[in-house]
Amino acid sequence: MHRHPEPAWREFYTTARIVEEIRAIGVDELAVGPDAYDPADRMAVPEDYRFASWDERARERGADPDLLDRMAGGNTGAVAVIDRGEGPAIGLRVDIDALFIEESDETGHDPADEGFRSEIDGAMHACGHDVHMTWGLAVLEAIKESDFSGRLVVFFQPAEETSGGGCPMAKSDFAADLDYLLAAHVGLDHPTGEVIAGIEKPLAMAHIDATIHGTSAHAGKAPNEGDNAMHAMGTAIVNAYGIPRHADGMTRVNIGYAEAGSASNVIAEEAHMETEARGETTELMEYMTDELERTVKSAATMHGCRADVEVVSKSPRADSDPELQALVSEVANGVRGIDRVVPAADFGASEDATFLMERVQRDGGLATYLIVGTDHPTSHHTPTFDVDEDSLEHGVDVLVETIRELEHQHPVPHVDGPASVDERADAEGGG
DSSP, X not given: OTTSOOOTTOOHHHHHHHHHHHHHHOOSEEEEGGGTSOGGGOOSOOOGGGSHHHHHHHHHTTOOHHHHHHTTTTOOOEEEEEEOSSSOEEXXXXXXXXXXXOOOOOTTOHHHHTTOSOSSTTOBOOSSHHHHHHHHHHHHHHHHTTTOOSEEEEEEEOOTTTTOSHHHHHHSGGGTTOSEEEEEEEOTTOOTTEEESOEEOOOEEEEEEEEEEOBOOBTTTOGGGOBOHHHHHHHHHHHHTTSOOBTTBOEEEEEEEEEEXXXXXXXXXXXXXXXXXXXXXXXXXXXHHHHHHHHHHHHHHHTTOEEEEXXXXXXXXXXXXXXXXXXXXXXXXXXXXXXXXXXXXEOOSOOTHHHHHHHHHHTTOEEEEEEEOOXXXXXXXXXXXXXXXXXHHHHHHHXXXXXXXXXXXXXXXXXXXXXXXXXXXXHTTOO
């Protein structure tokens, strides 16, 4: 998986390899691409021309052509189901996409030294999604070989990095009537041997694209005849960072990419920005999104231009349920190799697994997003990101044992909430 990274909605070879493994394991139901969700519910889908090279590469690598035909147009990802009759319905979500990052080939970077560095120029599993896929497949295999009673649904979700895949998976029939949902991530600055039983306060987030249309003119002969889209964009960028923060909680805005113009002597007639807005709550994210759109359109009007603003994708806030945090804590404390369990921690970033969490919670179920620590030499989303492979086994053990414990404890008893790290330290006599 690490050698063949693919970005959002182009995970053709990745999905084919996952399906190959699932078929070898043997499950009761397997849905791929448009059979796993409604393609109309996808977000942040690239233009059609961006799929061809990735489809061709997957075919050259020997991916099942029938599967690739089914995934035409970027309908990637899969859902696998083990149905053993009476018992709880449990969902597990793992993400499968990679990032547009060139992986390091320097000595000392283990994937390069050991021969499994990315084979695709400009793409890399720099966030551990290859680990997550491995967890998902290994959990399926372990549960298949066990005497588990109930229903296990594993979502191999595409397009997490663009927040495009969580929504369609959450709206699908496979997400209906789940009693519990587990989502998991490796690392995130937590070391090997540590488990966070459930995240809290993930930021709701929106990806927003804006294009400003102006009028070109000769920059020397008649600059007054132009409507400068680049100038309008500059005004929009400065003013976006001046959007008032909100009394109800934390907000964020960022202009991550901007381009404009064609030559030094031409008044720019078009400018494009890729931006994001985040908030401590879904409502605060919507506030920042509305304000950012107003700011961009006002800046365009100020300079005689026009702006088109599109919300490309978004994800809500959803917190882990204390009942599952308590159960995961109990399980993880008994897993070999885990030496520290934190019941809950603030996330501080964004994740579209929250769509699935929100769906399950709205339908009366419980959800948690847990973190399995790993020693990574550099941060996520960097060319030298790597994982401690002990975390592969840790993640599988925690997830499998949690699923079995949910089976035995269903319905999970209510708890008021997990103790904070400071409260635990005080209870144990710490400072």
